[in-house]
Amino acid sequence: xxxxxxxxxxxxxxxxxxxxxxxxxxxxxxxxxxxxxxxxxxxxxxxxxxxxxxxxxxxxxxxxxxxxxxxxxxxxxxxxxxxxxxxxxxxxxxxxxxxxxxxxxxxxxxxxxxxxxxxxxxxxxxxxxxxxxxxxxxxxxxxxxxxxxxx
Numbered sequence: 001x002x003x004x005x006x007x008x009x010x011x012x013x014x015x016x017x018x019x020x021x022x023x024x025x026x027x028x029x030x031x032x033x034x035x036x037x038x039x040x041x042x043x044x045x046x047x048x049x050x051x052x053x054x055x056x057x058x059x060x061x062x063x064x065x066x067x068x069x070x071x072x073x074x075x076x077x078x079x080x081x082x083x084x085x086x087x088x089x090x091x092x093x094x095x096x097x098x099x100x101x102x103x104x105x106x107x108x109x110x111x112x113x114x115x116x117x118x119x120x121x122x123x124x125x126x127x128x129x130x131x132x133x134x135x136x137x138x139x140x141x142x143x144x145x146x147x148x149x150x151x
Contacts, residue, residue: 035096036075048122050100055116056093062118064111071100071108071120 038052054062054075063074075096102108102122109121 035092035094038098040100046124046126048106048124050118050120050122052098052118052120053116054113054118056091057113057116057118059113062113064108064120066102066108069102069104069106071102071122073098073100073118073120 036053036055038050041049041051043049050071052073057075057077061076061078063072063076065072065074073096077093077095103124105126106122106124109123111118111120113119
């Protein structure tokens, strides 16, 4: 695996710490776990949905937390199970933890568990001060711009 030195980026880019940290963490971290499988869907310009297949987990065994623009989903299966003899065990019930880095102004709106699918709805709420706005032009006076002469 290659190692990249991002220290020049930290020295010369003021205010881009979060972006540099994202790149640094992506390069350092191992591959995202593949259990349980999940989808990330863009519903429209400002709405997203994460759907995670958590068959066998109850609401009480799943914890969803948002801290510092990081969405963390943790599944802890209770170990109390009577002794069973399986001929084939294909349904995974191991513990898991997924972390998703949220962009600025992305908020978790709701979460629902239905038929073994955990759905988490996200919305980007852009503050009014950052939205584009129309600037009206006042005055009836037309000013002429002087022509430039060719050199």
